[in-house]
Amino acid sequence: GAGVSQSPSNKVTEKGKDVELRCDPISGHTALYWYRQSLGQGLEFLIYFQGNSAPDKSGLPSDRFSAERTGGSVSTLTIQRTQQEDSAVYLCASSFPPGQVVSQANYGYTFGSGTRLTVV
Amino acid sequence: AQSVTQPDIHITVSEGASLELRCNYSYGATPYLFWYVQSPGQGLQLLLKYFSGDTLVQGIKGFEAEFKRSQSSFNLRKPSVHWSDAAEYFCATTDSWGKLQFGAGTQVVVTP
Numbered sequence: 001g002a003g004v005s006q007s008p009s010n011k012v013t014e015k016g017k018d019v020e021l022r023c024d025p026i027s028g029h030t031a032l033y034w035y036r037q038s039l040g041q042g043l044e045f046l047i048y049f050q051g052n053s054a055p056d057k058s059g060l061p062s063d064r065f066s067a068e069r070t071g072g073s074v075s076t077l078t079i080q081r082t083q084q085e086d087s088a089v090y091l092c093a094s095s096f097p098p099g100q101v102v103s104q105a106n107y108g109y110t111f112g113s114g115t116r117l118t119v120v
Numbered sequence: 121a122q123s124v125t126q127p128d129i130h131i132t133v134s135e136g137a138s139l140e141l142r143c144n145y146s147y148g149a150t151p152y153l154f155w156y157v158q159s160p161g162q163g164l165q166l167l168l169k170y171f172s173g174d175t176l177v178q179g180i181k182g183f184e185a186e187f188k189r190s191q192s193s194f195n196l197r198k199p200s201v202h203w204s205d206a207a208e209y210f211c212a213t214t215d216s217w218g219k220l221q222f223g224a225g226t227q228v229v230v231t232p
Contacts, residue, residue: 033219033220035220042222042223042224042225043210043220043222043225045219045220045221048218048219056219091163091164093164095218107169107171108154108166108169109154110166111156111163111164111165112163113162113163
């Protein structure tokens with residue numbers, strides 16, 4: 001698509017429920033990243049995908065968080081047994097991976113508008 | 121590890137005045153550096169990026185940034201600020217995976 005699409009844009013869930021957040025990257029961007037933006041916490045890296053594999057998942061805060069990517073395209077971030085501290089904006093970005101960068105012009109990260117998750 | 125620091129959490133500037141936002145990086149080799157802007161309730165928009173070559177980089181919305189290796193800095197500037205420039209600004213750098221590491225951000229308030 002023309003941009004990175006995230007859904008839903010807003011999600012309110014009850015504590016203890018599971019949620020799934022979706023990211024549809026730009027066509028051709030094989031690298032995909034998830035970030036979390038909490039109030040007063042800045043932008044926190046969660047996980048990186050290259051194709052369908054995740055070489056860096058060091059930012060996932062607990063085993064309640066998982067993510068997958070299928071077909072080298074859409075990615076889903078799942079939070080199980082949500083807690084109030086999970087409330088944040090979850091951002092997805094896509095790019096060409098560094099190894100495929102052939103010029104400064106084609107290197108960059110495009111972010112989606114995010115999913116605002118509120119756990120009540 | 122690569123990182124960036126934004127020393128100023130909050131800046132207030134008058135409309136029409138100049139703006140400079142500071143960013144210091146920590147990395148041995150030439151880093152990839154970025155500036156993003158986030159308006160209230162909006163996603164992140166890329167203002168400009170630096171890889172190599174000319175140390176003065178022009179971006180969108182009239183912004184520019186200068187890479188200074190001797191000072192480990194990549195400060196963002198705009199000669200004349202508009203009310204629509206009120207937003208949060210993030211400096212970022214990347215590791216070998218391409219993972220963006222963000223600074224804490226600088227909130228810019230524009231007064232009439």
